[in-house]
Structures are given as C-alpha cells and as structure tokens.
Amino acid sequence: MDISTKKLQVARKIMVRIIQSRTDGADYLDIVLELERQIVRAADKNSELDRIMSEAA
Numbered sequence: 001m002d003i004s005t006k007k008l009q010v011a012r013k014i015m016v017r018i019i020q021s022r023t024d025g026a027d028y029l030d031i032v033l034e035l036e037r038q039i040v041r042a043a044d045k046n047s048e049l050d051r052i053m054s055e056a057a
Contacts, residue, residue, distance in 0.1 A: 005042045011035055 012035040019025035019032065 002042070002046060005039060005046070008035055008039045008042060012039065 012032060015028060015032045015035060019028050022028075
C-alpha cells in the first residue's frame, strides 16, 4: 500500500466519524463513497503496476 492509498483511507475514516457524529451526517455520504472508489482505483493501479513490473523481471 502506497502513501496516497493510506491518506485516502485516513480521510475516509475521518469522514465516517463526521457522519456518525453529526445530525446531518448523511449529507456527507457521497464524499465517503467517492473516497472508497478512489481507494479501489489506487489499489487496482498498484496491483497492475506490480503485475507489469514482474513481467519485466
């Protein structure tokens, strides 16, 4: 896991806490969902890079 993926996961945890603590927390749901999509994309990109790099070795 690279640093940007970790930062995305930290941001997601913060947003989840915000949602849980606020009465209008549901208004922030789209942000959490977008962070989750970005985490998946980053993980896919890293695994694809690893796969391509292993072919070159």
